[in-house]
Amino acid sequence: MSDTAHPLLPAATPLLRSGPDAIQVGGVDSTDGLLVTPAGGGVAALLRGLDGRRPQRAVLVDAAGAGLDPSAVAVVLDGLRAAGLLVDVDAADLLAADAGPAATARTAAELPAALSSSAADGSSWQGRRRSVVVIEGATRVGTPLAAVLAASGVGRVSVRDPGRTTAGDAVVGGLTAADEGRPRSLAAADAIRRASPLTDLRPPPDGARADLVVLARAWAASDPLIAGIHRAGVPHLVATVRGETGTVGPLVVPGVTSCLRCADLHRRDADPRWPALAAQLTAADSPSSGATVTCLLTAVTAAVQVLAYLDGTAAPATVDATVELRPPDLAPRLRRWPAHPACDCGAVSAGGRSASPAGPSLGPETATSGRVHPRQGTMGD
Numbered sequence: 001m002s003d004t005a006h007p008l009l010p011a012a013t014p015l016l017r018s019g020p021d022a023i024q025v026g027g028v029d030s031t032d033g034l035l036v037t038p039a040g041g042g043v044a045a046l047l048r049g050l051d052g053r054r055p056q057r058a059v060l061v062d063a064a065g066a067g068l069d070p071s072a073v074a075v076v077l078d079g080l081r082a083a084g085l086l087v088d089v090d091a092a093d094l095l096a097a098d099a100g101p102a103a104t105a106r107t108a109a110e111l112p113a114a115l116s117s118s119a120a121d122g123s124s125w126q127g128r129r130r131s132v133v134v135i136e137g138a139t140r141v142g143t144p145l146a147a148v149l150a151a152s153g154v155g156r157v158s159v160r161d162p163g164r165t166t167a168g169d170a171v172v173g174g175l176t177a178a179d180e181g182r183p184r185s186l187a188a189a190d191a192i193r194r195a196s197p198l199t200d201l202r203p204p205p206d207g208a209r210a211d212l213v214v215l216a217r218a219w220a221a222s223d224p225l226i227a228g229i230h231r232a233g234v235p236h237l238v239a240t241v242r243g244e245t246g247t248v249g250p251l252v253v254p255g256v257t258s259c260l261r262c263a264d265l266h267r268r269d270a271d272p273r274w275p276a277l278a279a280q281l282t283a284a285d286s287p288s289s290g291a292t293v294t295c296l297l298t299a300v301t302a303a304v305q306v307l308a309y310l311d312g313t314a315a316p317a318t319v320d321a322t323v324e325l326r327p328p329d330l331a332p333r334l335r336r337w338p339a340h341p342a343c344d345c346g347a348v349s350a351g352g353r354s355a356s357p358a359g360p361s362l363g364p365e366t367a368t369s370g371r372v373h374p375r376q377g378t379m380g381d
């Protein structure tokens with residue numbers, strides 16, 4: 001525990017009376033709890049007062065003033081920490097949150113999860129607040145994803161889309177039926193504001209680059225935009241629903257992990273017709289697609305990957321891989337896309353897969369990367 005630590009017991013942590021003289025803190029779901037005893041009314045007030053706004057030494061002074069033994073209180077705080085119930089807020093985390101009571105209330109719900117995934121230096125919340133994410137495509141995935149990232153504390157979220165909203169674009173948490181006919185980028189900005197009113201919605205300033213770009217519209221590996229993003233060294237993540245299948249990944253860190261062209265080359269190896277087929281997939285504006293549950297699960301799965309990357313504390317599962325979500329069960333399937341030896345992106349010489357962190361297991365993997373075996377269909381005789 002550092003000197004600047006401000007102990008926070010999230011307000012939603014249950015404090016349960018256990019007999020006349022004990023309080024069980026948490027431990028209701030699959031988490032550890034802590035039984036505090038003896039525990040009179042002063043102890044309950046002390047626990048509820050751990051709002052992350054006072055440094056621990058002030059907490060101990062106040063506890064002594066309330067007639068509690070400071071050394072016993074310090075032991076209880078250590079016990080709560082060891083059980084994972086208490087998070088330590090750095091003073092800079094408080095400064096990195098938006099001001100005002102409404103923003104404070106919103107932050108209170110987000111902060112514990114962000115802090116408990118913190119790196120040793122406790123920087124993940126402040127890192128999120130400083131981050132700039134650009135979403136390409138105000139789609140049924142892109143707009144709810146932008147709103148989720150803003151609500152999760154990402155400081156600057158900008159959605160790029162030159163089109164106008166159609167009735168089919170409306171989705172829970174994203175564009176609405178009332179947005180039909182409006183520029184999609186403006187309607188997406190409103191969706192973000194509904195979730196997080198104070199988030200900075202401006203695009204990155206001239207000359208500055210985003211920390212991450214999410215491709216939330218139909219894309220092709222030959223897309224000049226993607227080539228430009230890759231050349232500029234900007235990390236990017238695919239998050240789309242094509243037909244009925246949601247796809248999240250790969251997360252590309254240029255020159256380090258396998259890229260979109262690597263995946264494309266694997267598909268070409270598996271099926272020489274792939275380049276001609278792929279060109280047709282993005283030739284025309286694709287209509288809005290994907291069931292609401294598929295789009296939202298895709299958006300949230302992508303948000304988890306983005307936050308893991310920005311926080312720098314967890315290995316995104318989509319490095320050198322994609323997660324696919326297909327109805328009806330939408331169970332995540334992981335497909336590996338290692339760096340391709342014929343690709344000039346540098347991931348192979350950088351070590352390719354061996355350099356990338358191993359993500360958590362998400363489900364069954366396909367036996368061979370990128371292999372597609374279409375069923376044979378005949379038209380008439």
Ligand SMILES: [Zn+2]
Pocket residue numbers: 258259260261262263339340343344345346347
């Ligand atoms: Zn590559």
